[in-house]
Amino acid sequence: KQEVTQIPAALSVPEGENLVLNCSFTDSAIYNLQWFRQDPGKGLTSLLLIQSSQREQTSGRLNASLDKSSGRSTLYIAASQPGDSATYLCAVIGASGSRLTFGEGTQLTVNP
Amino acid sequence: NAGVTQTPKFRVLKTGQSMTLLCAQDMNHEYMYWYRQDPGMGLRLIHYSVGEGTTAKGEVPDGYNVSRLKKQNFLLGLESAAPSQTSVYFCASSPWTSERNTQYFGPGTRLTVL
Numbered sequence: 001k002q003e004v005t006q007i008p009a010a011l012s013v014p015e016g017e018n019l020v021l022n023c024s025f026t027d028s029a030i031y032n033l034q035w036f037r038q039d040p041g042k043g044l045t046s047l048l049l050i051q052s053s054q055r056e057q058t059s060g061r062l063n064a065s066l067d068k069s070s071g072r073s074t075l076y077i078a079a080s081q082p083g084d085s086a087t088y089l090c091a092v093i094g095a096s097g098s099r100l101t102f103g104e105g106t107q108l109t110v111n112p
Numbered sequence: 113n114a115g116v117t118q119t120p121k122f123r124v125l126k127t128g129q130s131m132t133l134l135c136a137q138d139m140n141h142e143y144m145y146w147y148r149q150d151p152g153m154g155l156r157l158i159h160y161s162v163g164e165g166t167t168a169k170g171e172v173p174d175g176y177n178v179s180r181l182k183k184q185n186f187l188l189g190l191e192s193a194a195p196s197q198t199s200v201y202f203c204a205s206s207p208w209t210s211e212r213n214t215q216y217f218g219p220g221t222r223l224t225v226l
Binding site for chain 1: 116145152160202209211213214217220
């Protein structure tokens with residue numbers, strides 16, 4: 001059974017700092033890995049999707065990497081802003097290709 | 113283009129009552145999903161559908177039933193609500209299964225069972 005773990009569970013940083021969120025998964029036979037953002041009381045918004053054959057994806061100040069062999073992904077946020085405050089969720093789709101398994105998320109607070 | 117919508121947004125039930133949560137998507141997606149989100153447990157898949165008229169069990173299906181009579185709608189039913197079903201329920205949809213496809217989520221339904 002696939003398990004996804006995110007570290008740390010919560011992170012508080014001052015504005016402008018670069019930061020890294022970590023995600024690990026137990027079964028390396030994945031279809032893709034995705035990072036989502038969830039604001040309080042809201043649904044999830046997809047940030048980045050890395051296909052199993054890819055190593056990284058970038059969108060603006062966000063960069064996500066994937067190392068399938070070690071079962072790890074990182075989300076790098078450059079020059080953090082208070083608007084980045086949210087919960088960030090990592091999820092993988094297994095070999096069956098239809099079911100996302102989520103981590104519990106990292107709650108990020110960026111202080112002005 | 114509303115994306116994925118969920119009805120209702122909030123609901124309070126008494127133990128033993130029944131209710132149906134409605135999910136609708138206007139993106140012509142084939143796949144639809146129901147998740148529940150609980151503190152310390154993350155999002156867990158309840159049921160999903162790979163097309164109109166199909167349903168399949170996810171990770172935590174007990175106590176729930178689903179129907180996909182129309183491609184754009186996915187209904188989640190609780191026949192006899194229990195306090196353990198107090199949660200936030202999210203619906204999602206995706207075009208099909210592909211390495212390039214993500215899931216699009218609705219805003220959630222907050223359900224409290226007393």
